[in-house]
Amino acid sequence: MLVENWMSKPAITIDADAPIVKAVKLLKQHEIHMLPVMDSERLAGIITARDLYKASVADTDPLKRKDLPDLISSIKIRTVMTDRPVTVQSDCTVEETAETLLLNRISGLPVVSRRKRVVGVITKSDIFQLILILTGDGKRGIQFALELKDQPGCVKEITDSIRNFGGRVSTILSTRERAGAGNRRLYIRIYDIDRPGFQRLKEIMKETADLLYVVNHEDQTREIYHREELPRVNSK
Secondary structure, eight states: OBGGGTSBSSOOOEETTSBHHHHHHHHHHHTOSEEEEEETTEEEEEEEHHHHHHHSSTTOOTTTOTTHHHHHTTOBGGGTSEESOOOEETTSBHHHHHHHHHHHTOSEEEEEOTTOOEEEEEEHHHHHHHHHHHHTSSSOSEEEEEEEEOOTTHHHHHHHHHHHTTOEEEEEEEEOTTOOTTEEEEEEEEESOOHHHHHHHHHHHHHHSEEEEEEETTTTEEEESSOOOOOOOOOO
């Protein structure tokens, strides 16, 4: 999953010498929160709604001020932008990009080509959309989470059981993170299984693996067998 396939393109950019009122108009017009700032054809920085907020008067949201043009028409983008912005190349993976966003505590990045040309923008919203697609189109079907021994054929055994009861596997996510030693965790979304098959499938999963939870979006029911431990987050 490369950034070039999930970024927003073409990038909406602004010149470094443009007045910040123009940035406000672009952000409102395109319903975005960040603009790459260009100096000729070179990426000089980024400007965000937060930067504009700091540049406004009386702590008033600049996107809502009707008198903004008169107040800040003389302020140039380059005086309030963030220079030396963090970027990501278009051939990087989405996973690498998500890590960059987290490490830098930012919500979006300009995307550049190998020749350092700005070709798009990728944000947390783009990544959230990808996650929804990968995990199965939102609140549909039945989701299972289970932990089992990490050995050859372990995933096939589970998927064969699902198909034996008429179920259709939509997505499978697999990871060793947060699993016990020698184990892996599976997150599976299935469709097209009747109630008797669903009940029997749960019993088989309990016999062959450690069933963590079942979320049935069709019946709007949740069965939590084991609470997953979350990693500690340093709030400093």
